Amino acid sequence: MRKSFASLALAATMLASPAVLAESIKIGFVTTLTTPAAVIGNDMKDAFDLAYEHIGGKMGDFDVEVIYEDDGFKPEVGKQKVDKLVKQDDVDVVTGFIWSHVLLASSKPVLDADKILISANAGPSQLAGKRCHENFFSVSWQNDQTPMALGEVLNQTGVKSAYLMAPNYAAGKNMVTGVERTFKGEIKGKDLTRWGADAQLDFSAELAKAKASGAEAMWVFYPGAAGGAFIRQFTQAGLGDSMKLYTVFTVDAISLPRLQQGGLDGVLGSFATQTWSPDLPVETNRKFVSAFLEKHGRYPSFYAAQAYDAMFFIRDAVEKAGAKDAASLRAAMREARSLPTRGAVTWGNNHFPIQNLYVREAVTDSEGRWTTEITDLVYEKHQDPYAAECAM
Amino acid sequence: MLKTHPIATLAGLGLLLLLALAPLATETLGLAFWLDVINRTIILAIAAVSLNFILGYGGMVSFGHAAFIGLGAYAVGIPAHYDLYSGFLHLLIVVLGCGAFALITGAISLRTKGVHFIMITMAFGQMAYYAFISIEEYGGDDGLVIYARSEFPVLDIEQRLIFYYTCLASLIGALYLVHRMVNSRFGMVIKGAKSNERRMAALGFPAYRYRLAAYVISGMMCGFAGALLGNYTSFISPEMMGWTRSGELIFMVVLGGAGTLFGPLFGVVAFLLIEEVLSGITTYWHIIFGAILVLVVLFAKGGISGLLTAKRSALGKQPAKADPAE
């Protein structure tokens, strides 16, 4: 492989320190590694590490250096860590971000410094619409899309009324808006519950209201550990008999093992929508899922899949551009046409993916583990509704 | 007795000089991020100085002082949300907003003593915290991004060095103000009421009014620090007002030495230094931090100032405990 002039020149200047042969590309990865939400952050980190192995620690001629930072589930802390990554570590790309409010708080320092920012999960409407930016890309989805697909599923199944519940933060509000956009039936009521480090996890009052509302279906968005707690109380309160449960980002590889541990088989057979599932028939996805299963003994979550995608998305752009500056990278990223765990994907004017959305069902796999399987395609090549508001 | 010890004063002035020279050092060494950390230190030091004024000198343990930081920050963020960037307007809102909040909560809180005062200030802090979470317009729990800093004529604080020295000058101003107040008759009454309120009353000083005045001044000063913090981080959230933040602020004051002029400055520097160093070593740094906190309380009475002045006799001596029944 031939070295570029730039890296040759740089290598020459670095002769003083002979250990450094190739120039490196630095990637800052911001996720939650403390608080109960660390279970998500660790899943992402495991996948990002796996992706690092799979690309052999190299992107083109560059050695990859990853710096992990913990946002502590707080927007303010996330922003401080991003400041450090940009100013002290001088990273080229910042990625990660589980939470929409952390991403919103953190975006300014990265974009002001003309670095590339890639969300591996959060998809707040602001960054998809009015505050879209040439250096910001998403490898996940816009928050509204998945619940929009779910609203469509409710219509198709003939559900006439629903009760909505979500945590009270940026993504929760987007998710509720998403369902309301497409669901044609009656919304009997909705609750936004306290979120963050002191999140409300006892839903007794809300579940009693939901039951009394007489709605046919219950729709919820409770990511991470809160999902397990919700489903458990939903079952305990005897709601499973009278309401059918639909979820987004709640029944996943994070909550399913814990629900299985707690013996809550009421969740099996419940439907959710998602852009990905472990059984998605794409060759590179099979490789990822089996490698992850082998290494960690558990299914990867969609958070993990997206983190894995983020690494390859950067790698592909670096290889195509043969450089790591923001201008070359974003030009290459706009031209990207696929992600390893999801196959063919394109990017819209607001740099959010245009991709398929599937219905997936919670099932037991051949070895008795609880997982999800795709049952149907809801939207093909779906673009988020905020793209029109983006001036790019 | 309450005269500032020469060694502590010298150390304090030396630290201020170091802070004044810090930009030179960080620019030459290319450590731009560290200047940010130092800038943050300076802003928090102003808040700690304001808390020390009532806690250290006046014995009022406010467990809700972080609310003032948050209010000050929102006093910048909310006008900015409506594209109003005039710095004078921001300052006016800080002074009026924080002053009014301090006057109302102080008037109620100061009717109580001891642990009840700690708890009622905490309650007011939590009220402010939940109040801002509840306002959808200003981002609720998600917080607000401030897209540009306050605008002043001549003084362009968008420039990082100008902003840095504005903060440093504010800190020196705050220290000077506290120094003057503490050594005035006003300060004597505040300090006197800490040790014996009845004596002050007998001498004809209505301690309640003096304390309330001190509380309001402290609240406004802390709000000013909040306004600087809002400008500095360009992001504000109700999180800044939670009770754990108030606890951290108290720890900064005690760590440095409550009731000494430069104590809060030492405390904040040490606090952020410990945090920055430990969090770089391990994810589990809080356990070491907690242990340091416990050890400081158990063994280092008087904080850093106390260690500097090294009055051995002071180490063994515990302050007389107030009887809650009184």
Add this chain to the structure above:
Amino acid sequence: MDMSLFLIQLLNGLQYGVLLFLVAAGLTLVFGIMDFINLAHGSFYMIGAYLCGTITAVTDSFLLGVLLGVPLTALVGYVTERSVIQTLYQRDHLDHVLATFGLILIFDTGVHIIWGAEGMAIPLPAWLETSVPLVGDSQFPTYRIAIIAVGLAVAAGLYFVVNHTKTGMLIRAGASNRRMVEALGVDIRLLFALVFSVGVAIAGASGMMIAPITEARIGMGNDIIIIAFVVIIIGGIGSIKGAFVGALIVGMIDTLGRSYLDQMMKLFMSVDAAETAAPAISAMLVYILMAIVLALRPQGLFPPKTR
């Protein structure tokens, strides 16, 4: 108004109130008799939940988890009291707040190191995972009824011990006049350690009871401890009766606020604004109540009799 829904919400409020009482009981005793502010009391609530979860996972029995978990939590409390807390009794409240704030950090991170960050789900026996029918077609979870029953039983037991036994007499005497008890030659250190450990055991037990609903997780104690302080301030520091009444008031306010406040607020503001504001306002109500009580009646609603 839907009466069966209202009844269920009252039960939910009662269950939350009872849980709060269990945390507040130990806190108010320690506070009353030793004049000690223990912010780390909530950490024992968390540690109880984790110990119970571990034992339940090993033995496959939730009841065994509780029976073994309670004394183990008490032991952790005893060790903490002997090693750190007893030296703090002679200090002022500021030192209490700071040192126990440090203990919270140590316990939270300790749990993170031992059990990991992801929290722990605790399975219940099948007979507790059901719900019982109430009026009409409404149902209420069996397990929540069990919490109410256990909580009321503990409350009755505490009331009996404090008011009708010799130890209880000492505790009451200590709460109203500590120096007198010391002067009477009672081994005050032993009494302190005993009261502290019992308080910790009850807090641990309440953590064990809530964990099957919300899962055991780091920081769970910090959410409840501040509310527990609100409870004992409202009720009157040192008073078991005050803690009980205070806990029920706070439990009801919180639950009914979450149930009905958003509907009331929708009458005069947009639906979205009301949905955001209502949970925060109902959380705020509790603090407003405390500030009112403190301002008008600083000794609380049911202060222990002094002198």
